[in-house]
Amino acid sequence: MTSGPGRGILSGPVDGEWRRGREYRKVAAETGLLVTHLGSRFTGRVVGFDQAAVVLRSPNTGLERLFSLHRGAFAVGRETVTLVRPAPTPASAPARTASGSVAPGAARARVARAGRILVEGVHDAELVEKVWGDDLRVEGVVVERLDGIDHLESAIAEFAPGADARLGVLVDHLVPGSKESRVAGRLGGPHVRIEGTPYVDVWQAIRPGVIGIGGWPVIPRGRPWKEGICEHLGEPDPGRLWKRLLGSVRSYADLEPPLVGAVESLIDFVTEVPEPESR
Secondary structure, three states, rough: OOOOOOHHHOOOOOHHHHHHOOOEEEOOOOOOOOOOOOOEEEEEEEEEOOOEEEEEEEOOOEEEEEOOOOOEEEEEEEEEEEEEEEOOOOOOOEEOOOOOOOOOOOOOOOOOOOOOOEEEHHHHHHHHHHHHHHHHHHOOOOHHHOOHHHHHHHHHHHHHHEEEEEEEEEOOOOOOOOOOHHHHHHHHHEEEEHHHOOOHHHHEOOOHHHHHOOOOOOOOOOOOOHHHHHHHHHHOOOHHHHHHHHHHOOOOOEHHHHHHHHHHHHHHHHHHHOOOOOO
């Protein structure tokens, strides 16, 4: 005698519709999900996996059983489904600052150190703040404007650097034979580090691709560099063009390596703990 359809043990996935290729909704077998294995009518909550099988635990008896993850072999409520392993949770990468350092989170800014970093002008200061501001606050390093390398000697004399109050200086156009290189050679010392870039202006230390140009144009000698750049880019207002440049910088990856290396060298220098003097 043939049993009626729908209720016998053979009506389940052992030899039922799953063998004929019917598709069922896929459900992630998250821990705690209550499911019924249709072939055995065992109901339990998901507690784990063993290779290609799921482990169910009966909420009444605590009995655990292992079932293969066949298509359409389970029911959630009254719906026949295909259980699948949950997607692995990706390891969350630590948040990074614009400089590439691990973000400090809710860490409070450190009390300012005695050491300082001097930069030539307001644009240099704004760019350093944009990329390294979080690092500088955590380390307690203050950045101050020098307003031109011609003021460096008097600034050093006024600051009076020492072993526990180092001074870092960031300058433009630090190339052999330049005025900047001569000043750096004369004023640098054990407590003063002068670093720089080969660029005429800090604008040039921003990768030109961030504003959609293939390279910075060559400006004839004797003409103000920023004036020539503004004309080439069709923007007569240098302040507006600088805002566009600064706003396009997202991280250190938008800057040329010489600037990145110079700033990070200066941060390391002014935050280095001095060795105790030998007696």
